[in-house]
Amino acid sequence: MDLGIAAKTAIVTGASAGIGRAIATEFAQNGVNLVLVARDADRLSVTAKEIGYRFGVEVLPFAADVGNLGEPDRVVASAMERFGRVDIMVNNAGRACAGGIMAASEAEWEEMTATKLSAMRRFCRAVIPEMRQRHWGRIVNVSSIGGIYPNYRLMVSHAPSLEL
Numbered sequence: 538m539d540l541g542i543a544a545k546t547a548i549v550t551g552a553s554a555g556i557g558r559a560i561a562t563e564f565a566q567n568g569v570n571l572v573l574v575a576r577d578a579d580r581l582s583v584t585a586k587e588i589g590y591r592f593g594v595e596v597l598p599f600a601a602d603v604g605n606l607g608e609p610d611r612v613v614a615s616a617m618e619r620f621g622r623v624d625i626m627v628n629n630a631g632r633a634c635a636g637g638i639m640a641a642s643e644a645e646w647e648e649m650t651a652t653k654l655s656a657m658r659r660f661c662r663a664v665i666p667e668m669r670q671r672h673w674g675r676i677v678n679v680s681s682i683g684g685i686y687p688n689y690r691l692m693v694s695h696a697p698s699l700e701l
């Protein structure tokens with residue numbers, strides 16, 4: 538599918554597997570240069586090389602935990618240094634986590650809110666000013682159907698999705 542975004546630059550978080558990898562692959566097929574983010578540097582490097590080799594686009598792997606304060610800014614700064622622009626921001630990193638208020642641990646709650654909600658906010662704040670200046674930008678926040686139909690048994694996963 539021609540998305541009409543050739544030569545744009547995109548950051549995709551959670552890009553070494555699953556939905557993020559599929560998004561990155563589709564973007565690369567459309568001629569988009571990429572900054573790919575995930576924690577496991579080895580798996581990310583393999584993905585970046587495969588996508589870059591297959592579609593002939595530039596791919597910068599950036600190993601980071603998006604939930605850590607400061608990482609979103611560092612990712613965006615690297616993207617700006619390498620490509621001079623961020624046209625498309627895809628906040629996708631994360632995982633499902635079962636559990637309601639009593640079942641989910643404090644650590645799981647902190648992980649979910651940091652990875653989904655705080656990281657999304659920080660990436661948006663880092664890319665929006667430059668997008669506004671250029672009057673072009675796209676932000677995609679990959680959430681969950683739980684953002685529309687919350688399930689209390691998956692509360693720790695669905696609560697951070699509600700505002701997305």
Ligand SMILES: NC(=O)c1ccc[n+]([C@@H]2O[C@H](COP(=O)([O-])OP(=O)(O)OC[C@H]3O[C@@H](n4cnc5c(N)ncnc54)[C@H](OP(=O)(O)O)[C@@H]3O)[C@@H](O)[C@H]2O)c1
Nearest residue numbers: 551552553554555556575576577602603629630631632681
């Ligand atoms: N698949 C579904 O049915 C479904 C349903 C509802 C919502 N979602 C949402 O869709 C998104 C993608 O899901 P998926 O099924 O494609 O997941 P996946 O196959 O498990 O892939 C998750 C990706 O995110 C990365 N990641 C996870 N935590 C991260 C962190 N803290 N910082 C940076 N990267 C991180 C993983 O790499 P590393 O582990 O190396 O970091 C991996 O690249 C998630 O946000 C998930 O909550 C999925």
